[in-house]
Amino acid sequence: MIESHTTEAAATRQGRRRLRTRARLTEAAHRVISRRGIEAATIADITEEADVGFGTFYNYFESKEAILAAASAEALEAHGSALDRLTAVLDDTAEVIAVSVRHTVRMVDRDPIWAWFAVRVNLYQEQAEAGLGHRLARDVRRGIKSRRFSAGNVALLCYAIGGAVWAVMHAKLTGALDGDTDQELAAAVLRTLGVSNAEARRIAARPLPEVSQPTREVRR
């Protein structure tokens, strides 16, 4: 839906200008929310960061909630689809999850602005169509079906795993936790899903495939 809208708008010069301004606003929202949090961020902060007039905002978005939803969908979806491309070649669901968890936690060092934003908006919202929650649920279901993971309440497992990744990212961002934690967290997540400790550690220690594409399509 965003796709076709984008394609149509891009067909005219005015449409292209609109898309650029819209992107400047969502990128500004991304940075402002990353720095200040959702509640403290104001529309004025966002338009100032984007260097557009305050009134311009309402030509693009109805409210702070609307731009938050757009910025959040873009940032999380870009990361999620990068993970999908990266893990498409992997046969083992346990490895898919380990690679996804490791790359997500590593974003704290790779792109702290993204990581703060993702933590502020809760990157694992189960309800959101974009983002990581529904991808995690898909992978957990697949692993239970193939008996790679022990059976369980998928929604509960996803909240538990999402909460664990969220808390570790938050602790790393605030400096409460340091050092390399991605392998250890991935192993903990696999154990949560019923993989034995020895195997979880082995899978979490495999060489990590590199993300070739930028994880955010829209660059700052």
Place this chain on the structure above:
Amino acid sequence: MIESHTTEAAATRQGRRRLRTRARLTEAAHRVISRRGIEAATIADITEEADVGFGTFYNYFESKEAILAAASAEALEAHGSALDRLTAVLDDTAEVIAVSVRHTVRMVDRDPIWAWFAVRVNLYQEQAEAGLGHRLARDVRRGIKSRRFSAGNVALLCYAIGGAVWAVMHAKLTGALDGDTDQELAAAVLRTLGVSNAEARRIAARPLPEVSQPTREVRR
């Protein structure tokens, strides 16, 4: 420290009145933050809820942060020490953790005001002296030492487990997750610590000892 201050103040009538007003303020803060969250709650909301004058607030607390810290320490410490009393008779660290997790998640139904407050202030703050974070770390260390749990980074495991419990409580409070989840979550937490799935399920399904004392000492 709170103890000796309390004992001294209680020795005079004026001291007792001060303690009652202070308790009214922290209980009001508890309810207001539970309903509205930390950022949205104001000092005026708290004094109105406590039915004391706005200016009175500053005879007791320096700032919103100060009353938040006091209310949070009281509510979490009361729950944490109730769990300590309850689990003191248990020999198996895995069961101590299962019982603690189950009782904490059950607070969503037992006392939703407490549960909302605890979720808003993040009940597993590792840094806080009061609360559940340091108790969890103590139990995880004990379980690793006795080889009940597999070895690992204790701080990371505590963030992961705290984040998992937080996310499940939050999902239950918002209605995103329903049904009885305490056994399933406790089993997931034990698996995270390296207990096998079969044993984790067995321990999580044991009869749950009842809390005899109210989990909050200060009643509403």
